[in-house]
Amino acid sequence: xxxxxxxxxxxxxxxxxxxxxxxxKKFAAEKNIDMSEEIRRLQEKADxxxxxxxxxxxxxxxxxxxxxxxxxxxLDYVGMIFTDFTELHGDRLFRDDPAMVGGLAYLDGRPxxxxxxxxxxxxxxxxxxxxxxxxxxxxxxxxxxxxxAAKFGRPIISLVDVVGAYPGIEAExxxxxxxxxxxxxxxxxxxxxxxxxxTGEGGSGGALAIGVxxxxxxxxxxxxxxxxxEGCASILWKDASRAPEAAEALRLxxxxxxxxxxVDEVIREPMGGAHKDPKAMAETLKEALIRNxxxxxxxxxxxxxxARYDKFRKMGAFIEG
Amino acid sequence: MLKDLFKTKPKYITVRPPQELGTRQEPAEKRDxxxxxxxxxxxxxQIVYHKxxxxxxxxxxxxxxxxxxxxxxxxxxxxxxGSFHEINSGLxxxxxxxxxxxxxxxxxxxxATGLTEGVITxxxxxxxxxxxxxxxDFGFMGGSMGSVVGEKITRAIEYATEKGxxxxxxxxxxxxxxxxxxxxxLMQMAKTCMALNRLAAAGGLYIxxxxxxxxxxxxxxxxxxxxxxxxxxxxxxxxxxxxxxQQTIRQTLPPGFQTSExxxxxxxxxxxxxxxxxxxxxxxxxxFHAREDKGGQAIG
Ligand SMILES: [Zn+2]
Numbered sequence: 292x293x294x295x296x297x298x299x300x301x302x303x304x305x306x307x308x309x310x311x312x313x314x315x316k317k318f319a320a321e322k323n324i325d326m327s328e329e330i331r332r333l334q335e336k337a338d339x340x341x342x343x344x345x346x347x348x349x350x351x352x353x354x355x356x357x358x359x360x361x362x363x364x365x366l367d368y369v370g371m372i373f374t375d376f377t378e379l380h381g382d383r384l385f386r387d388d389p390a391m392v393g394g395l396a397y398l399d400g401r402p403x404x405x406x407x408x409x410x411x412x413x414x415x416x417x418x419x420x421x422x423x424x425x426x427x428x429x430x431x432x433x434x435x436x437x438x439x440a441a442k443f444g445r446p447i448i449s450l451v452d453v454v455g456a457y458p459g460i461e462a463e464x465x466x467x468x469x470x471x472x473x474x475x476x477x478x479x480x481x482x483x484x485x486x487x488x489x490t491g492e493g494g495s496g497g498a499l500a501i502g503v504x505x506x507x508x509x510x511x512x513x514x515x516x517x518x519x520x521e522g523c524a525s526i527l528w529k530d531a532s533r534a535p536e537a538a539e540a541l542r543l544x545x546x547x548x549x550x551x552x553x554v555d556e557v558i559r560e561p562m563g564g565a566h567k568d569p570k571a572m573a574e575t576l577k578e579a580l581i582r583n584x585x586x587x588x589x590x591x592x593x594x595x596x597x598a599r600y601d602k603f604r605k606m607g608a609f610i611e612g
Numbered sequence: 613m614l615k616d617l618f619k620t621k622p623k624y625i626t627v628r629p630p631q632e633l634g635t636r637q638e639p640a641e642k643r644d645x646x647x648x649x650x651x652x653x654x655x656x657x658q659i660v661y662h663k664x665x666x667x668x669x670x671x672x673x674x675x676x677x678x679x680x681x682x683x684x685x686x687x688x689x690x691x692x693x694g695s696f697h698e699i700n701s702g703l704x705x706x707x708x709x710x711x712x713x714x715x716x717x718x719x720x721x722x723x724a725t726g727l728t729e730g731v732i733t734x735x736x737x738x739x740x741x742x743x744x745x746x747x748x749d750f751g752f753m754g755g756s757m758g759s760v761v762g763e764k765i766t767r768a769i770e771y772a773t774e775k776g777x778x779x780x781x782x783x784x785x786x787x788x789x790x791x792x793x794x795x796x797x798l799m800q801m802a803k804t805c806m807a808l809n810r811l812a813a814a815g816g817l818y819i820x821x822x823x824x825x826x827x828x829x830x831x832x833x834x835x836x837x838x839x840x841x842x843x844x845x846x847x848x849x850x851x852x853x854x855x856x857x858q859q860t861i862r863q864t865l866p867p868g869f870q871t872s873e874x875x876x877x878x879x880x881x882x883x884x885x886x887x888x889x890x891x892x893x894x895x896x897x898x899x900f901h902a903r904e905d906k907g908g909q910a911i912g
Contacts, residue, residue: 456832458852458860463870466880468831468851476805476837495789495798496832496851503802517798517829518791522856526791527712541794542709551708553795600806604766606799607759608708 299355302563305344308337345562348512350544351535354520356512356564357491358454363569364423365392365407365450368490371573372580373398373405382431385465390421390457391429391501393436398448399581404440406433406501407450407490424457427470430500434474441481446584449487449501455494455519474500479603482596484587486580488558489513490565493543505599506583507553509545510576511560515553516543553606556583653677655846669887678844678887680824682725683732683749686782690891691745696736700767703760704728705793714792721752729760730785733768735777739895741902744772747782748830750823755785757830758793762800765834769807769818778817778898783835787853788828801833808837817901819894822849822872822881840897841881843872844890850875 298306312333319326348356356362369376373396380387393406408425411417425433433449440447456467478485478501485504493502493515509515520538521531528537542548545557558579561568587595651660656675665672669689670679681689687696707714722728730752735744746768748755757765765781772779789797811818820838822831825848832851843849850870858865868874872884885893 456851458857460857460861460863460865460869463850463852463857464878466836466878469836469880471832471851472801472805472834472836475802475833476809479802479806480809496801496829499798499801500832503806515795517789517794523791526787540709540711541791543794548795551794551796553799600810603799603802603806606803607763607796608706608793609760609763610704610706612702612704 297360299352299359301344301352301355305337305340308333308340312337341562349535350514350538351520353512353544354514354538356566357514359564359566360412361566362491363565363572364412365405365409365452365490367412367569368450368573368576369394369396369405371570372577373403374400376405379436380432382428382435384431385428388425388429388432389419390423390425391433393433395445398446398584399577401446402443403446403448404436405448405450406436408453408497408501410452410491421457423453424455424497425453426457426459426462427465427467430470430474433501434477437478437481437485441483444483446484446486446588447481447504448580448584449485449504451487451489451493451498451502452491452513453494453497454492456497456500468496471496471500475503478503479599480596482592484584484590484595485599486583486587488576488580489515489545489554490576494519503599503603505587505595505602506555508556508558508579508583509548509554510558510565510572511545512564513545514538514543515545515548516541551606551608654679671887676845676886678824678846680750680784682751683727683747683782686747687732687734687736687745689887690782690894691736691738692740696734698732698734699771700733700764701728703764705758705760707792708759708796709792709794711792711794717753717792725749725751727752729764730755730757731761731764733764735771738780738891738898741778741895741898743778743780743898744768744775745780745782748784750784750786750825753790753792754787755783755825755830756787756790756797757785757800757833758790758797759800761790762797762803765804766800766807769804769811769834773807773811773814773816776814776816776903778819778901779811780819780821780894780898781834781838782821782823783826783830784823784847785830785835786825786827786848788830788832798829801829804834805837808834812839815903817898819897821885821890821894823847825849827851827853836880842883842885842890842893843875843881844887845872845884847872849881 376396378394392409396405408423409420410423411420437447486506487502487504489509491513520534523537524533525531548554561571565572649662651662653672655677658674670681705718731746731748733746746765769779818838819840820835822843826835848870875881876884
């Protein structure tokens with residue numbers, strides 16, 4: 292299924308061909324003539340192009356997919372993976388941040404707490420949700436809900452998708468740095484299983500603030516980075532348009548992060564990206580969530596926290612001479 | 613006795629009123645004080661005799677501007693003479709991402725600072741009070757945190773936890789997490805914060821001192837998490853950089869935005885401490901929290 296109305300540059304040859312096939316089909320139906328051989332031939336060609344494009348994605352192309360406006364958001368996944376989702380609002384300190392969503396739900400019949408950044412699915416919703424970039428109160432809401440989960444012994448599922456922390460005056464006034472650090476610190480100490488999934492963009496501190504857990508998973512086209520490729524290119528070469536190069540240099544794909552020992556598993560996406568078949572994506576993700584969560588449920592609290600500490604303690608690369 | 617406790621209350625804790633909240637001056641040169649007889653102050657533009665500036669702890673005698681100073685100078689000015697013992701000095705960076713020009717940049721920083729990496733960690737005393745300390749040097753790749761900085765700070769915190777000693781961290785870092793080590797740098801934020809949890813669980817004291825500038829992933833991890841957070845006057849403190857914010861919101865930033873005075877006003881730090889009072893202030897807090905069993909000053 293082609294996504295309507297939006298196509299990425301590198302997908303253009305495919306989309307063009309698919310459009311031709313549709314036209315021929317329509318024409319054949321209208322004129323009531325048999326063009327099945329022609330259609331079959333073009334379809335074969337389309338499949339071949341599809342294979343070529345999607346099995347050799349560059350890092351930059353993956354980032355385009357991760358940022359695709361039709362990419363499933365937190366609430367899309369929540370609807371497809373969990374049952375009885377009930378949203379809970381507010382940080383009890385300042386306001387309810389619509390860029391961060393959290394609530395209660397059942398995962399395969401088990402009560403869990405779900406949190407994550409929520410991007411808008413159109414311009415209007417994006418404005419309301421600040422393009423999924425939380426303010427400090429968003430992180431504080433997430434933390435409140437996670438602490439509540441720990442109190443009642445519920446596992447936490449954190450779905451991360453954020454371009455980065457919001458650069459704004461109010462965010463600084465209300466202590467964005469402190470909110471991020473506090474999130475990291477408290478998540479590390481919560482005595483309940485935490486499974487984190489980078490579903491789209493893993494943008495630096497804004498991602499890590501809800502990204503500490505016992506299992507860290509990534510969707511195939513998601514990326515997770517210390518800085519945006521654009522920001523990196525600006526600093527390095529004073530030229531944001533060299534972001535594709537910076538993206539390669541930053542080694543920010545799931546495959547890279549597996550090699551660095553940061554990520555435990557990369558979850559396959561439907562060909563062309565999660566947005567091509569959200570339902571199939573949700574099914575795969577649900578299976579991965581359950582499979583990763585189950586072994587954690589048997590661990591006692593102390594063992595869980597020790598393993599979590601050791602997991603992050605090992606991260607880094609240096610020479611000791 | 614409680615009575616004795618109050619007798620030790622010093623007179624030197626001063627909270628400076630917020631400085632004039634004019635537009636904050638970005639120092640023109642990234643590194644500190646040029647050699648030579650005379651120095652032009654970055655803020656008041658007046659010419660200051662170099663020796664006079666050094667004697668004044670690199671604070672402008674005319675306008676009180678706090679020049680950036682290196683980690684070694686900082687240790688010399690804060691710790692009791694001869695008390696400092698460096699730990700984990702042998703850790704150096706690799707280039708795990710094979711990132712362009714990373715090695716040449718670390719080499720340049722090593723040459724400029726005489727350090728192997730961006731942080732010095734060790735043990736020592738301040739006014740007789742034992743402590744573990746970490747001092748970040750802005751001159752080393754902008755005070756950014758890669759694997760080595762994260763590892764050394766984590767080890768310092770773990771050492772303090774194990775020995776029952778207080779931990780004092782003097783931060784300065786313009787960019788926060790070091791992009792040349794990619795995701796590994798980001799994860800140092802988690803690593804250091806997790807070590808702080810264990811120090812806290814063991815009842816250990818952590819004092820964080822913010823100096824110009826403390827931004828990004830350094831502020832958004834250990835630097836903002838002190839039991840007591842102090843800042844030098846006029847330092848740039850925050851998460852997102854002012855330029856990025858300005859580009860995003862397309863508005864002029866308010867005067868004094870992201871200064872020490874701004875974060876004090878917004879409840880993010882405990883006190884602003886003038887450099888000339890920093891040693892005595894730290895001494896007070898260390899003494900106040902000293903633990904009888906750990907060789908510190910006995911109370912009552
Ligand atoms: Zn001056």
